[in-house]
Amino acid sequence: MSLKSSFGINLQRIRRGQGMSQEELAAKAGLARAYLSGAEAGRRNATLETVEALANVLGVDPIDLLKKHPSTQDNMP
């Protein structure tokens, strides 16, 4: 599974776990909602600073947004 896929799955899982909307997270991280939606779908080639900004808003370690999560199947592109 690619880093972008892991990032998207973790981002969505953690955001939803905190009951935060895409609009709220995007606004707090200084991103467009459409960008965030694409990132959660694994379609954005995010930069380290963007990953860090999102991690800061969510209050998690950036690695938590990037590591393969047990629930992520390895047959994802």
Place this chain on the structure above:
Amino acid sequence: MSLKSSFGINLQRIRRGQGMSQEELAAKAGLARAYLSGAEAGRRNATLETVEALANVLGVDPIDLLKKHPSTQDNMP
């Protein structure tokens, strides 16, 4: 310590540990040597695909290039 700093420190440590030159790693990852030099200095806002390309050449998990390494002091910017 920022993700960019951790990335740079890990990248240089692992590359040197494999006895690989910046020229060789940059060429294999399809990057300019100057870009790699800046990344190792913590000055590049790399994308997830760039991190993944470098990890593939080095044969490590991309997370190994991004996680805080015990040797990395936390007083780094």
